[in-house]
Amino acid sequence: MSKQSFQLSAADFAPAPPATHAERIVRPSLSYWQDAWLRLKKNRRALSSLYLVIALLLFTLLGPWFWTQDYTLQDLDMISQGPSWGSAALVVEDPGAWEGVRGDALPLPQGQELGATTQLTVEGAATTQYVRLYWNAVPGAQHYLIYRNDHAPDSGQDLGLPLGETLRPEELSFADRLQLRPQTYWYTVIASDGLTEAASGTTLAVTTERAITTTQARERGLEATVGASVQLPAHPFGTDYLGRDVLARIMEGARVSLFIGIVAPLLFIAIGIVYGGICGYFGGTLDIVLMRIADFVIALPFLLFMILFRIGFGIGPGESGIFPMLLALVLLSWPSSARLVRGQILQIRGEAYVQAARMLGARSLYLIFRHLVPNVMGPILVTLTFAIPMAIFTEAFLSFIGMGVSPPTPSWGAMSNEGIRTMLSSPHELLFPAFFISLTVLAFNLLGDGLRDALDSRLRSRE
Amino acid sequence: MLIEATALRKFFSLSGGRQVHAVDEVSLGIAEHEVVGLVGESGSGKTTFGKTLIGLHDKSGGEVRYRGELLPARYGAADFRKQASEIQMIFQDPYGSLNPRMTIFEIIAEGLAIREGRSLAALRDKVVYWLERVGLHADHLSRYPHEFSGGQRQRVGIARALIVEPKLLICDEPISALDVSVQAQVVQLLGELQASMGLSMLFIAHDLSMVRYVSNRMAVMYLGSLIELGPAEDLYFRPLHPYTQLLIASNPEPDPEHERQRQDQLISGEIPSPVDLKAHCRFAGRCPKAEARCFEERPALREVLPGRLVACHLL
Ligand SMILES: Nc1ncnc2c1ncn2[C@@H]1O[C@H](COP(=O)(O)OP(=O)(O)OP(=O)(O)O)[C@@H](O)[C@H]1O
Ligand code: SF4
Ligand SMILES: [Mg+2]
Numbered sequence A: 001m002s003k004q005s006f007q008l009s010a011a012d013f014a015p016a017p018p019a020t021h022a023e024r025i026v027r028p029s030l031s032y033w034q035d036a037w038l039r040l041k042k043n044r045r046a047l048s049s050l051y052l053v054i055a056l057l058l059f060t061l062l063g064p065w066f067w068t069q070d071y072t073l074q075d076l077d078m079i080s081q082g083p084s085w086g087s088a089a090l091v092v093e094d095p096g097a098w099e100g101v102r103g104d105a106l107p108l109p110q111g112q113e114l115g116a117t118t119q120l121t122v123e124g125a126a127t128t129q130y131v132r133l134y135w136n137a138v139p140g141a142q143h144y145l146i147y148r149n150d151h152a153p154d155s156g157q158d159l160g161l162p163l164g165e166t167l168r169p170e171e172l173s174f175a176d177r178l179q180l181r182p183q184t185y186w187y188t189v190i191a192s193d194g195l196t197e198a199a200s201g202t203t204l205a206v207t208t209e210r211a212i213t214t215t216q217a218r219e220r221g222l223e224a225t226v227g228a229s230v231q232l233p234a235h236p237f238g239t240d241y242l243g244r245d246v247l248a249r250i251m252e253g254a255r256v257s258l259f260i261g262i263v264a265p266l267l268f269i270a271i272g273i274v275y276g277g278i279c280g281y282f283g284g285t286l287d288i289v290l291m292r293i294a295d296f297v298i299a300l301p302f303l304l305f306m307i308l309f310r311i312g313f314g315i316g317p318g319e320s321g322i323f324p325m326l327l328a329l330v331l332l333s334w335p336s337s338a339r340l341v342r343g344q345i346l347q348i349r350g351e352a353y354v355q356a357a358r359m360l361g362a363r364s365l366y367l368i369f370r371h372l373v374p375n376v377m378g379p380i381l382v383t384l385t386f387a388i389p390m391a392i393f394t395e396a397f398l399s400f401i402g403m404g405v406s407p408p409t410p411s412w413g414a415m416s417n418e419g420i421r422t423m424l425s426s427p428h429e430l431l432f433p434a435f436f437i438s439l440t441v442l443a444f445n446l447l448g449d450g451l452r453d454a455l456d457s458r459l460r461s462r463e
Numbered sequence B: 001m002l003i004e005a006t007a008l009r010k011f012f013s014l015s016g017g018r019q020v021h022a023v024d025e026v027s028l029g030i031a032e033h034e035v036v037g038l039v040g041e042s043g044s045g046k047t048t049f050g051k052t053l054i055g056l057h058d059k060s061g062g063e064v065r066y067r068g069e070l071l072p073a074r075y076g077a078a079d080f081r082k083q084a085s086e087i088q089m090i091f092q093d094p095y096g097s098l099n100p101r102m103t104i105f106e107i108i109a110e111g112l113a114i115r116e117g118r119s120l121a122a123l124r125d126k127v128v129y130w131l132e133r134v135g136l137h138a139d140h141l142s143r144y145p146h147e148f149s150g151g152q153r154q155r156v157g158i159a160r161a162l163i164v165e166p167k168l169l170i171c172d173e174p175i176s177a178l179d180v181s182v183q184a185q186v187v188q189l190l191g192e193l194q195a196s197m198g199l200s201m202l203f204i205a206h207d208l209s210m211v212r213y214v215s216n217r218m219a220v221m222y223l224g225s226l227i228e229l230g231p232a233e234d235l236y237f238r239p240l241h242p243y244t245q246l247l248i249a250s251n252p253e254p255d256p257e258h259e260r261q262r263q264d265q266l267i268s269g270e271i272p273s274p275v276d277l278k279a280h281c282r283f284a285g286r287c288p289k290a291e292a293r294c295f296e297e298r299p300a301l302r303e304v305l306p307g308r309l310v311a312c313h314l315l
Helices: A032-042 A044-066 A214-219 A246-282 A284-298 A302-312 A322-349 A352-359 A364-400 A412-421 A428-455 A457-461 B046-053 B077-083 B104-116 B120-133 B138-142 B150-162 B180-197 B208-214 B232-237 B242-249 B256-261
Strands: A087-092 A118-123 A131-136 A143-149 A161-165 A173-176 A184-192 A202-207 A211-213 A229-232 B003-013 B019-030 B035-039 B061-066 B087-090 B168-172 B200-205 B217-222 B225-231 B302-305 B308-310
Touching: A032 A044, A032 A364, A032 A428, A044 A246, A044 A428, A087 A214, A118 A202, A131 A184, A131 A202, A143 A173, A161 A173, A173 A184, A211 A214, A246 A284, A246 A322, A246 A364, A246 A412, A246 A428, A284 A322, A302 A322, A322 A364, A352 A364, A352 B077, A352 B087, A352 B104, A352 B150, A364 A412, A364 A428, A412 A428, B003 B046, B019 B035, B019 B046, B019 B061, B019 B200, B035 B046, B035 B208, B046 B168, B046 B200, B087 B150, B104 B120, B104 B138, B104 B150, B120 B138, B120 B150, B150 B180, B180 B200, B180 B208, B200 B208, B208 B217, B208 B232, B217 B232, B217 B242, B225 B232, B225 B242
Parallel strands: A087 A211, B019 B225, B035 B200, B035 B217, B087 B168, B168 B200
Antiparallel strands: A087 A229, A118 A131, A131 A173, A143 A161, A143 A184, A184 A202, B003 B019, B003 B061, B217 B225, B225 B308, B302 B308
């Protein structure tokens, strides 16, 4: 810059206009929790798991208002049905109304073999309620054996399930009521002279259609005239081995699972806070003694105590025991949270702000409620969100091995236990409860992860 | 003397029965309105001395008298309450010394709220006064500590300690965590407050250059013991103890001319650990002038010149 060109005038020295606040960047002051919430909201994984947790809670609490099917209602005609959105059904007369068909026993002509059954016919409509068969008498037959198969039998060898046999030669009919589903069945009727069966029988393919009896229709408040078509309730998650609605049972089971999952951690963490708080705050010999006790409790085998509590409460095998499960969880799980709280308190107690408060004359209660508690809340909340899935899983596991909730009370674990028996034929009975267990455990774990990141004050104050 | 420590001792027990001799028989007094600078390398026990002096650590030995009255060896909440209006402390770490869950207002008002049991709202004017006095703004009242810089937090710590108007202030390295430019501001602020309130101060630092401006006397610690004590300027320009000489020589000179001439006698080796110390001169392992008896006998702090106390066999 050349010196000549640099000219100053008096105007250059006029005072600047008073500074306005226009340029001041004002950011609202955020408390610890507000700030943590903002960070949690930025974490998309944690936020979606939070929504998932809320959805699960709503599902449990509000679900039964909208899904009004009775979770205890057994429908033996709808056993182990896959997911379906309702189905039409025919109303048919009660099974007892049919007296069957009788004929005359025919003598076996000399020198003849026992022949095959003829004229095998279905009486009325073939439905899931019953398939009524009748046939012509076979000369020399003392009784008839009835078989059912779900595929066409080849070469007369695999006739399928032996459904039963008639008792007298005059009885020429049979009503099949055994777990019928809407599908095609192959019935075979073979005559027998009491000692040997006929060499061949007659096979008839029958396609059943869904039906309910007039009595059942009446019980459900549906139109109860024979021949009417009614709409059966939907089972979006299918039905279980007793024909109960899996969705309704999942909702009801969630209550048990989430009750244990939330109440047990709340209780044992509360114990942990008090216990660990006392250890951490007072320290010294008391701390040493109390922590040895906690170590001792940690070493106790959970399952053994679970069994002892059940025996202690007089709960036999196969009976429901929510309370002993809760008790065992609470009594054996608190030491880990006590340890955590103790560690936190020890650390915070050494922080300079606590020493500053002591220098200012703070009493114990003031220190505890003003400095220690607010600063351990974060880690405790994180522990809680991790303890919830753990407790849910423990409940599921215990119910699964038959030590927790037992039928008829549903819980996800108990339902999985029931479902595993029919895993191959109707996997949905296992998959739905297992899916909900996994989903809940995952959601709480992800939420805990997110919370831990959001609440990490070190990240925040020492950036 | 306002406060006087005699043969004060603080040992920490480690596992296996070993002991850290963090403070080993330190005798030091602070007169009314006096500022004593306490310097030493990291780990020499300055913080531990400060905290043991005012009761934040239980004493392992020795005694402390405040205005002639013996202070308890082990403090309870009531003892702290009794001395709250007399003695306060500013902590070394400006990050850990403010509760992250409290607003600046709550933090500064804490002392008055505890002492007077008054509602926070009634204390607002006084808090604002102190906030402005330490160079912060009333806008800052509802903020949280994480929104502040290290220097600002240190000012909050100063306001918290001084709002109860103590007579004695322990400043534990109030500036070492700060930028050099901010260091001078905070030292100046403390100097002003000290003068206007007639405070007595123990000013802890690990280098002498800044402390000498605010201190009347300076004390040098090494490995838990006090090795030199004397008037600030005198000690700075004419250090007597071999360790102090090295410590001052290793200080960078602001004047490049002097800096070039400075004979580079840096102290060799690390400061040894103060675990299970033997009875010999603490500095013997690193002392360029060490003699045989230095390894056998621990030198006592003696007055070698008027007002100058040194712990060295050679003097
Ligand atoms: N609570 C404790 N338990 C065990 N040892 C401790 C404890 N506090 C301090 N020490 C030890 O005591 C010695 C002195 O520590 P102190 O904090 O007083 O040093 P300092 O001079 O303040 O150092 P700095 O300049 O780094 O703050 C160190 O060796 C330290 O490891
Ligand atoms: S006593 Fe000996 S070792 Fe210790 S400082 Fe003096 S000369 Fe050095
Ligand atoms: Mg220190």
